[in-house]
Amino acid sequence: MLDPKLLRESPDTVRAAIARKHLEVDLDAVLALDTAWRALLAEVEGLRAKQKSANTEMAAMKKGTPEFIAKVQEMKAVSLELKARDEGLKHTEEKLHAAMLTLPNIPHTTVPEGRTPEENQVYATHGAIESTSPHAQAHWEIPGFVNLIDFARGAKVTGAGFPFLIGDGAKLSRALLQFFLDEDVKAGYTEVSPPIFVNAASATATGQLPDKEGQMYETTPDHLYAVPTAEVPLTNFFRDEILDEDQLPVCRCAYTPCFRREAGSYGKDVRGLNRVHQFDKVELLKWVHPSASYDELEKLRADAERLLQKLELPYRVLLMCGGDLGFSQSKKYDLEVWAAGQKRWLEVSSCSNFESFQARRAQIRFRARATGKPELVHTLNGSGLAVPRVLAALLENNLQADGRVKIPAALVPYFGKEYLSFK
RNA sequence: GGAGAGAUGGCAGAGUGGUCGAAUGCGCGUGCUUGGAAAGCACGUGUAGGCGCAAGCCUACCGGGGGUUCGAAUCCCUCUCUCUCCGCCA
Numbered sequence: 169m170l171d172p173k174l175l176r177e178s179p180d181t182v183r184a185a186i187a188r189k190h191l192e193v194d195l196d197a198v199l200a201l202d203t204a205w206r207a208l209l210a211e212v213e214g215l216r217a218k219q220k221s222a223n224t225e226m227a228a229m230k231k232g233t234p235e236f237i238a239k240v241q242e243m244k245a246v247s248l249e250l251k252a253r254d255e256g257l258k259h260t261e262e263k264l265h266a267a268m269l270t271l272p273n274i275p276h277t278t279v280p281e282g283r284t285p286e287e288n289q290v291y292a293t294h295g296a297i298e299s300t301s302p303h304a305q306a307h308w309e310i311p312g313f314v315n316l317i318d319f320a321r322g323a324k325v326t327g328a329g330f331p332f333l334i335g336d337g338a339k340l341s342r343a344l345l346q347f348f349l350d351e352d353v354k355a356g357y358t359e360v361s362p363p364i365f366v367n368a369a370s371a372t373a374t375g376q377l378p379d380k381e382g383q384m385y386e387t388t389p390d391h392l393y394a395v396p397t398a399e400v401p402l403t404n405f406f407r408d409e410i411l412d413e414d415q416l417p418v419c420r421c422a423y424t425p426c427f428r429r430e431a432g433s434y435g436k437d438v439r440g441l442n443r444v445h446q447f448d449k450v451e452l453l454k455w456v457h458p459s460a461s462y463d464e465l466e467k468l469r470a471d472a473e474r475l476l477q478k479l480e481l482p483y484r485v486l487l488m489c490g491g492d493l494g495f496s497q498s499k500k501y502d503l504e505v506w507a508a509g510q511k512r513w514l515e516v517s518s519c520s521n522f523e524s525f526q527a528r529r530a531q532i533r534f535r536a537r538a539t540g541k542p543e544l545v546h547t548l549n550g551s552g553l554a555v556p557r558v559l560a561a562l563l564e565n566n567l568q569a570d571g572r573v574k575i576p577a578a579l580v581p582y583f584g585k586e587y588l589s590f591k
Numbered sequence: 592g593g594a595g596a597g598a599u600g601g602c603a604g605a606g607u608g609g610u611c612g613a614a615u616g617c618g619c620g621u622g623c624u625u626g627g628a629a630a631g632c633a634c635g636u637g638u639a640g641g642c643g644c645a646a647g648c649c650u651a652c653c654g655g656g657g658g659u660u661c662g663a664a665u666c667c668c669u670c671u672c673u674c675u676c677c678g679c680c681a
Contacts, residue, residue, distance in 0.1 A: 209641055213650045220650090223662050227609040236661095243661035410638090540620095542638080 169529045170271045176202060185274040188490035190283045198267040205264050208257040215250040219243065273525040275490050276462070276499040282489025288502070289489065294473070295482030297506045304508035307563040308440035311571060312590025317441065329430070329438075329445035336588045340562070340575075341448060343582035344555050345423055348450040348475060352552050355471045357421035357452055362401035364424050365392040370404040373530035375496050385427045394427035398451035399549050403530060406455060410542050411534040417456040417464060421552060423448065441556040442514060448555040454548040455532065458524065461546035462499070465521040469501045472517040472552045478578040481561050482506040484513065498523045501550075505557060509564035514557040519550030563588075 175182055179199060186193050222243050229236045280289045307313060314320070316337030322330040333341050353359055371377040371393050376384055385394040395401055402422050411418070426449050430438075452471060456464045469485065476483045488500040500520040504513035524544035527533070533542040566574040573588040580586055 206641065209650085213641070216650060219662075223609060226661070240661045245661095247661060540636095 169268055169525065170273070171524070171528065172202065172268065175199070175268075175271070181274065182271060185272060188275050188279070188281070189272050189493060189495075190491040191272055191495075193270055193272075195271075198264070198271065201260065201264040201267055205257070205260045208253065208260055212250065212253050212257050215246060215253060218246055219250065222246070272495045273498050273523065275493055276521070278487075279493060279499055280487060280489045283491035284489075285492050287489040288492055289487040291485040291487040291501065293482075293484040294477065295480070295506070297482045297508070303567045303569055304511075304564050305567065306440065306509040307507075307560045309509070310563060310567060310590060313563075315590055319440075327445070329443070331441075331444060336590075337559075340559055340583060340588060341555050343579055343584075344553075344558060345448055345450065347478075347579055347582045348552055348555075349421060349423055351475055351478070352421040352450060352452060352471065355474070357419045357471075357552075360402060360405075360420050360422040362395075362398060362405070362422050362424060364395050364401070366395055366400050366404065367392060370400055370407070373407055374400045374403050374526060375529065376400060383429050385429060395424055396428050397426050397449065398422040398424040399453065402451060402453045403526060403532075403547060403549070406532045407530045409532060411455065411532070411545065413457070413534050413537045416534055416545065417454050417460065420453045421450055422453070423450045425449075426554075439510075441560040442510075444556060450552050450555075452519075452550050452552040455527075455545045456548065457534070458543070458546050461521050461523060461548060464546075465499060465501075465519065465548055468548055468550045469503075469519045472503055472519055472550050475553055476503065476505060476516070476558075478576070479558065479562070480576045480578075481558070481565060483516075494520065496522055496525045498525070503551075503553075505561040507557075507561050507564045509567070514561060516553045516557045516561075517551035520548060522547045522549075 170182065175198065179195060183195055186195065222239060226236065226239055226243075229239070280287070282288065316334055318332040318334060319328075322328075322332050325332075349359055365387065368377060368391065371384065376393070376396060384396055386392070387394070393400075401424075402420060405420075406418075426447050428445060430443060430445060452468060454464050454468060473483070473485065483503055483505045486502040486504065488497075488502060493500055497520040500518060502515050503517040503519070505516045506512075507514050523546050526547045527544040532545050532547070534545050535541070536543050562576070563573055566576070568574055568587075571590060573590075575583045575586055575588060
């Protein structure tokens with residue numbers, strides 16, 4: 169959510185932000201609601217003030233005297249009027265709040281112009297994609313793939329997109345998780361194991377609700393949501409809290425399974441491990457001082473990149489253009505790994521700065537030493553990393569002539585052997 | 592799952608219809624005192640919103656929501672959470 173003061177004092181900034189994100193929002197309607205709300209608020213507060221001073225007068229009077237009874241009669245009318253006005257105020261407030269939630273975060277000045285994913289800027293590319301794996305095949309076409317990852321059985325037991333991982337497949341997935349967590353902890357993140365179901369208040373604070381309700385799995389009868397990413401429980405950890413300035417930055421990492429209904433997905437994107445309903449991911453989260461958030465974003469990106477470098481996987485970094493930037497993000501880098509068999513890039517991490525947008529919605533603040541007043545923190549997050557697509561890239565890029573997959577040196581201590589077998 | 596007790600400011604803990612944004616203690620901050628510290632003394636110490644150039648003024652908040660009343664921390668309903676006991680269980 170944006171600062172209402174920013175909207176009032178500088179609506180053109182907001183208008184420009186909406187344009188850069190290529191969204192359609194009736195800003196004038198929001199402004200009109202805000203004006204109406206303030207007028208109603210003044211009326212209601214005036215009536216309350218009247219009620220309060222009458223209360224003090226009546227406390228000093230003797231009950232049952234004619235003047236007391238007259239005052240009660242007078243204040244009955246005020247009470248009725250207040251009730252009516254207050255209803256109008258609440259109604260307007262709800263509409264205003266809903267309208268405020270339709271306003272996107274302001275893109276950072278370094279975010280490139282653009283409308284579509286094609287206009288994202290290729291910020292950096294690492295590793296040679298042409299020379300990798302002459303034997304590469306799309307991972308689902310590698311002979312013996314079903315011995316490692318069984319979609320058919322998963323579909324029988326649960327549904328499409330819930331594969332079983334078996335033998336070396338399960339082991340490689342576990343090795344990657346362990347490797348990611350160890351590296352992230354080394355980089356200064358504190359490991360957290362959060363709940364994987366969250367309540368509606370948490371899902372609302374991070375923006376999954378109300379708009380993306382259909383993307384989450386919901387439980388009955390408790391109405392909890394299976395987390396689509398560890399970002400949700402992790403960010404909500406400090407919801408409605410005031411941190412010490414000295415605490416910042418707080419850096420945390422967490423592994424969770426992630427559950428996404430992916431309603432509306434189709435086509436070649438969804439083959440194999442590219443898109444599944446349940447997957448494992450390590451998420452990186454930072455709560456930082458506003459003055460440091462863009463430095464922290466670069467560090468976050470570097471931390472995620474280092475994982476791919478140690479795995480010796482070719483990848484590129486995209487700087488998202490305004491139109492492809494998420495609703496709540498100010499700046500975002502995507503990390504895409506090269507999948508040699510499919511000959512395409514797969515997104516394995518998305519590193520974003522939300523500035524105070526999430527923090528305002530979740531009311532996460534710190535006490536500024538200079539003023540003693542609470543201020544909103546800036547939040548950032550990024551994957552470090554998502555397992556299935558990294559696993560897919562390893563299978564495709566490192567496939568040898570003999571049908572085995574070479575395990576990168578950094579992962580061997582975790583995997584326990586140098587080659588993976590499809591048998 | 593059954594029975595009971597509770598939720599008040601940073602913490603502890605008063606307050607059962609009006610003068611209560613809330614006693615008192617602790618903590619914290621500033622000052623006095625001191626060679627320095629402790630103790631002591633004095634003053635101060637929540638969050639949010641609106642109005643105002645400002646000084647400041649006003650309003651809301653006693654777990655959440657609803658109700659009764661001229662008026663609710665206080666009475667009623669409801670939800671959530673915590674604690675104790677019993678049962679069950681990895």
